[in-house]
Amino acid sequence: MFDEAGVSYPDDTWTWKTWQDAAKKLTKADENIYGLAAPLTWQGGYYETIYQNEGSPFKDGGKKSGFSDQATIDGVEFWYDFTKNGSATPLKEMAGTTGSELLLNGRVAMSVDGSYMVPVIFKEKYGKDNIDVAPLPKGKTRATTSNSLANVISANTKNADAAKRWVAYLSTKEASEKVAESGVVIPAYQGAADAWINAYPDKNLKVFTEAVNYAIPLPNTKNSSAAIAIEGDVLGKAWTGEESVQAASDELAKKANALLKK
Numbered sequence: 001m002f003d004e005a006g007v008s009y010p011d012d013t014w015t016w017k018t019w020q021d022a023a024k025k026l027t028k029a030d031e032n033i034y035g036l037a038a039p040l041t042w043q044g045g046y047y048e049t050i051y052q053n054e055g056s057p058f059k060d061g062g063k064k065s066g067f068s069d070q071a072t073i074d075g076v077e078f079w080y081d082f083t084k085n086g087s088a089t090p091l092k093e094m095a096g097t098t099g100s101e102l103l104l105n106g107r108v109a110m111s112v113d114g115s116y117m118v119p120v121i122f123k124e125k126y127g128k129d130n131i132d133v134a135p136l137p138k139g140k141t142r143a144t145t146s147n148s149l150a151n152v153i154s155a156n157t158k159n160a161d162a163a164k165r166w167v168a169y170l171s172t173k174e175a176s177e178k179v180a181e182s183g184v185v186i187p188a189y190q191g192a193a194d195a196w197i198n199a200y201p202d203k204n205l206k207v208f209t210e211a212v213n214y215a216i217p218l219p220n221t222k223n224s225s226a227a228i229a230i231e232g233d234v235l236g237k238a239w240t241g242e243e244s245v246q247a248a249s250d251e252l253a254k255k256a257n258a259l260l261k262k
Helices: 016-025 042-052 070-084 099-104 115-121 125-130 160-170 173-182 193-198 206-213 224-229 231-239 245-260
Strands: 034-037 108-111 144-146 215-217
Touching: 016 034, 016 070, 016 108, 034 099, 042 070, 042 144, 070 231, 070 245, 099 108, 099 115, 099 125, 144 206, 160 173, 173 193, 193 206, 206 215, 224 231, 224 245, 231 245
Parallel strands: 034 108, 144 215
Antiparallel strands: none
């Protein structure tokens, strides 16, 4: 799709303007093809551009909403602009699908996804032949979100000793390398990520491991999940044109602050 539109592939020189311009050039609205999948979602969506704009969805150690701050609001506005200017898949058409599905179906030229989607994208022939990985364009700063998973043991297990030994094994270099070689996820064990990269040698997976240098962990504080849960409904008023991004963000900040006080 980039080749057909005569657009250079994304790289670490891209800025927000480059991103917007490319999305417009890659859009063929009459064929229902768009430059970007820009769903109304936090991870892989407006949180990325909030942090790139040096904003934050939470402040004061998670005790207050950051959606009253202009840097945060402008980060949301930038993400919404793709939909507003017609270079992203319309919101109603995003219902029941994902950016990765649209990408694999040739319906969008770009989608923001995490490393966990690598085995999904590249197990498909279309993905192998036509898709690669690039860093997110830089706003005021270079930023992306990150999160990790952990192995845990139930407090009610009847096999605590065996479970502890199993979790201990999963934390070893040997186990991490097995996980890496499978190409499924990036292991946390330092030095084991190379095997994950080598599982797809012709793809630019170093983008994900290098992102550790500027990644911001997703917020996880008291009642942050409750505040995040209402974001879609409130910000959705902007996506549907019912309110401006500014007004929706102000409303969200008030409602989120009430939740964060509990």
